[in-house]
Amino acid sequence: MGSLDMERLNCSVCGRSFAVVEGKPSFLDPEGQAAAEQDQASDKENAFLRFFKRWPTFYYWMTLIVVPIFYTGLTSKKFLLQSAEGERLLNVGSGATLLHPNVLNVDLFYYPNAHVLANAEHLPFPDNTFDRVCSDQVLEHLSAPRAVVAEMIRVTKPGGLIYSAAPFMYPLHPSPKDYTRWSVEGLAAMFAGHTVVESGVLIGPVSGMISVLASGLSVIFSFGITFLRKILHYVFMILVTPLKFLDIIFARLPGAEDTAGNVYVVIKK
Secondary structure, three states: OOOEEOOOOEEOOOOOEOEEEOOEEEOOOHHHHHHHHHHHHHOHHHHHHHHHOOOHHHHHHHHHHHOOOOEOOOOHHHHHHOOOOOOOEEEEOOOOOOOOOOEEEEEOOOOOOOOEEOOOOOOOOOOOOEEEEEEEOOHHHOOOHHHHHHHHHHHEEEEEEEEEEEEOOOOOOOOOOOOOOOOHHHHHHOOOOOEEEEEEEEEOHHHHHHHHHHHHHHHHHHOOOHHHHHHHHHHHHHHHHHHHHHHHHHOOOOOHHHOOOEEEEEEEO
């Protein structure tokens, strides 16, 4: 990868010129980006949720109230807050969330807190650039997660840390697609050849169980009507959400990772 003139957005090696979209540098192929945007808009539920992501704080509290998940392990925010002053931080697939005042957010879509628009399979940064890199609930939505993991490793400095969290026992949640699930061991294996510093349960077994329950009940009582199923899914999620606080206890029990809703790993390059 060559150096980039950030004023003109011209690459010194390939000679390509890149665009600026609403004040943000974009390294996306126009046709590919248009296809991704169309894919996002094709699912009305996903488009509805994306609308509210324009207000990150409101979206955060809305999901906290509606979605039956309770975080008990190391979150991506806590991971980044552990960084030392002056460290370079990267959030891959950030969405609308700003986890740390010094983090660089990269996303495929334009969001208020996205700093750079790029495909995670081709991060526009030189090798060994960042001290800490995170991807939170991203890999499951990618058709080529191993390519993205390779890019995350490439841009991390030797001795740097990578945080990744992904669902295990959790229902399908397209955004706009949903491809894969991982156990703790499976997620760690994505970073084979590098050291696992920490791993564990991010979202406990109760949260995973009631999330599946809400999804299953919506299928049963919608009688094959898609629109009704999606409405009932939110109704049942709200009804079971109070049970998620049981994970304060159960997510810390031995074996919780075997049925965890979500798991995480911290990798040292």
